[in-house]
Amino acid sequence: DVVMTQSPLSLPVALGQPAAISCRSSQSLVYSDGITYLNWFQQRPGQSPRRLIYKVSNRDSGVPDRFNGSGSGTEFTLKISRVEAEDVGVYYCMQGTHWPPVTFGGGTKVEIK
Amino acid sequence: EVQLVESGGGLVQPGGSLRLSCAGSGFTFSSYEMNWVRQAPGKGLEWISYISGSASTIYYADSVKGRFTISRDNAKNSLYLQMNSLRAEDTAVYYCAPKGITWGQGILVTVSS
Numbered sequence: 001d002v003v004m005t006q007s008p009l010s011l012p013v014a015l016g017q018p019a020a021i022s023c024r025s026s027q028s029l030v031y032s033d034g035i036t037y038l039n040w041f042q043q044r045p046g047q048s049p050r051r052l053i054y055k056v057s058n059r060d061s062g063v064p065d066r067f068n069g070s071g072s073g074t075e076f077t078l079k080i081s082r083v084e085a086e087d088v089g090v091y092y093c094m095q096g097t098h099w100p101p102v103t104f105g106g107g108t109k110v111e112i113k
Numbered sequence: 114e115v116q117l118v119e120s121g122g123g124l125v126q127p128g129g130s131l132r133l134s135c136a137g138s139g140f141t142f143s144s145y146e147m148n149w150v151r152q153a154p155g156k157g158l159e160w161i162s163y164i165s166g167s168a169s170t171i172y173y174a175d176s177v178k179g180r181f182t183i184s185r186d187n188a189k190n191s192l193y194l195q196m197n198s199l200r201a202e203d204t205a206v207y208y209c210a211p212k213g214i215t216w217g218q219g220i221l222v223t224v225s226s
Contacts, residue, residue: 041158047218048208048216048217048218048219049150049158049208049210049216050215050216051213054213092157092158094158099163099172100160100163100172100173100174101160101172101174101175102148102160102163103160104157104158104159104160105157106157107157107158
């Protein structure tokens with residue numbers, strides 16, 4: 001199974017400041033069709049997870065443009081350009097290239113400093 | 114508006130059974146691949162099962178294989194998870210998770226004597 005490793009575990013950020021979350025996979029996430037199936041999810045406190053980013057860098061409908069995904073191969077990053085109060089929660093990366101099983105990273109908790 | 118509502122959770126003794134349901138509305142249910150994803154208390158996300166739109170393809174995580182059965186009834190816009198031989202480690206919030214759209218709010222399953 002592909003292991004997804006996120007860092008940091010916890011990320012205190014001041015309002016208006018940038019934040020970056022790293023996600024590494026144990027093997028390349030490039031599928032045979034050339035597409036990289038790496039998604040990012042946000043889980044606000046008390047809510048169900050919501051997909052923010054799919055295929056590395058594509059924002060889902062309604063996702064603010066301060067969220068940006070990047071990376072390739074085994075190294076990926078989710079950046080928030082200016083953190084707002086509503087961004088507090090846990091962020092998960094997820095790979096859908098080598099499945100089953102789909103695997104998630106352990107999560108990164110973003111909180112306001 | 115896309116809506117997914119899970120039901121059927123609750124408290125069950127080890128070795129017991131439960132059947133989770135997920136009712137979808139606001140989208141063409143039969144066109145969507147569906148997953149069940151669970152989250153143990155205070156823990157991260159774990160994918161447990163997948164079913165294609167036509168139900169012709171089904172996958173399970175090793176942790177539930179042979180004990181859980183996923184199914185769907187497209188005429189009723191519903192997804193199901195039959196859970197048998199439940200263990201304490203199956204205690205979690207279970208999410209109905211369609212590929213690419215909003216997840217359900219989750220339903221708590223507690224396995225305890």
